[in-house]
Amino acid sequence: MTGVYKYINYYYFMQLMEKEVPTFAGLYWADDRIDQVIYLKEKMPEYHYIIAMGSSILGYMAEGFEAYSMTAMSLYPQLVKEFYDYMTQYKIKEAYAVREKLYKTIYALFGKEKYMDYIYTMKMEMDKLYPFKMGPVRKPITSNYFY
Structure with missing residues (x-):
């Protein structure tokens, strides 16, 4: 809700997490920008991606995302x-x-x-x-x- 996500390069962020956090396992994605998380999943398929966008869940699942969380x-x-x-x-x-x-x-x-x-x-x-x-x-x- 803070709008911070607009300014984050998630690929760079995940690379930093990979280096700095040995227990890093994946990303909880609450955004409608399907293309960005598809890019991340293609670049870093070893991680888990939990989708938290109910409004776009049909699109996410059609793209192969199976783990999701919605209110x-x-x-x-x-x-x-x-x-x-x-x-x-x-x-x-x-x-x-x-x-x-x-x-x-x-x-x-x-x-x-x-x-x-x-x-x-x-x-x-x-x-x-x-x-x-x-x-x-x-x-x-x-x-x-x-x-």
């Missing part, structure tokens, strides 16, 4: 698993239909709760679905240090 997994795991299973079976039309259902469900949630902050809305929904409380949303980082 909706906590709320609607059955739909996410169904989507994943279709994609790994190369059933794109079925996966697309499930993805559309998932996003219609998410959009309906936002419309019902009338909040545009997805973290707040999802925490409220999780409080309804599960027996434990998620706790309050933390305040966002507002520093302009990196700009």
Whole structure:
């Protein structure tokens, strides 16, 4: 949320991590720039790449990324698993239909709760679905240090 990612050369970053951090295992990618992470995966295939962009997950999985994490997994795991299973079976039309259902469900949630902050809305929904409380949303980082 800080916008720092716009200024990072990820290939250089991963090369530095490789040199400096012996336990470095991969990257958690939360960005819609599919081309950049494809480049990284081609240059450094020995690492793990976890994708965290639900809006682009169809494209990422079509490019061969299988590990992903998205907020909706906590709320609607059955739909996410169904989507994943279709994609790994190369059933794109079925996966697309499930993805559309998932996003219609998410959009309906936002419309019902009338909040545009997805973290707040999802925490409220999780409080309804599960027996434990998620706790309050933390305040966002507002520093302009990196700009």
